[in-house]
Amino acid sequence: VKLWSQIDYRSIDGLSSESKExxxxxxxxxxxxxxxxxxxTPA
Incomplete structure (x- = not known):
């Protein structure tokens, strides 16, 4: 599944700081x- 290239992972609540970075x-x-x-993690 392709991901949108403009995703700002740092603004997604629920992701750990490590995952965001x-x-x-x-x-x-x-x-x-x-x-x-x-x-x-997949969660």
């Missing part, structure tokens, strides 16, 4: 890529 810096293009980032 990792998603913001890595900018995954797909849900699969996001799920494989260490420290980012």
């Amino acid at each position: 990792k998603l913001f810096s890595i900018k995954p293009e797909t849900l699969g890529q996001a799920m494989r980032i260490s420290g980012v």
Whole structure:
């Protein structure tokens, strides 16, 4: 599943600070890529 490239992960409530920073810096293009980032949980 493709992710919108303009997502501001830092503004999403419910994500841990670690997840926000990792998603913001890595900018995954797909849900699969996001799920494989260490420290980012599917919840």
